[in-house]
């Protein structure tokens with residue numbers, strides 16, 4: 001089954017009396033285990049598309065299916081559950097709570113969902129290990145570098161073990177070395193943990209960490225190319 005199926009998706013915004021069509025009849029699929037990079041010029045509708053895919057906004061027409069479920073037919077309560085459990089988000093600005101520790105920030109989605117935190121202790125340790133932040137688990141975001149804060153945001157997105165993670169310019173705020181480390185982490189999450197990833201990016205270099213690139217221009221898809229994967233060294 002496709003992880004994501006987008007069919008004839010359109011999105012317009014009202015600006016004063018005018019209606020501006022930002023996405024014009026977009027259709028594509030993302031298979032399970034893909035890591036898709038969506039590229040295109042600024043203002044081309046990339047973030048708008050990502051928000052529609054993640055159910056954070058509603059299309060003007062057309063549909064988005066996640067695991068075969070049409071988001072427009074999902075009731076609000078089920079949608080909130082889907083957004084919390086099946087989908088993760090990582091944004092350019094990490095959106096961490098400044099006075100909570102690293103581990104409390106990571107567990108915040110569990111607290112909001114009324115989960116028993118002790119059931120997730122093992123999971124938390126495992127995720128802290130994946131992101132390389134075990135030693136800093138008691139620190140607060142202001143004691144961390146940008147790259148470390150983004151690692152915490154990634155961990156928070158992983159705590160519910162979502163199948164799909166949406167990334168909106170995830171390294172847009174980082175220097176190139178730190179950005180490359182974070183992209184490597186996403187590659188690992190895709191390859192080793194089998195998560196489906198969809199990122200929006202300006203950068204050709206970070207797009208190439210993905211398994212395919214979709215290019216958007218003037219609200220339409222102009223191409224989808226599958227990238228050659230480097231052979232793993234034996």
Ligand SMILES: Nc1ncnc2c1ncn2[C@@H]1O[C@H](COP(=O)(O)OP(=O)(O)OP(=O)(O)O)[C@@H](O)[C@H]1O
Nearest residue numbers: 013014015022040041042043044045046047048049
């Ligand atoms: N809520 C809104 N109301 C009105 N117009 C909007 C709204 N959200 C986005 N737009 C417009 O839609 C267009 C696409 O915006 P979007 O943020 O999706 O582009 P983008 O490709 O992600 O750009 P960037 O790369 O600069 O982040 C822009 O012209 C923007 O002004």
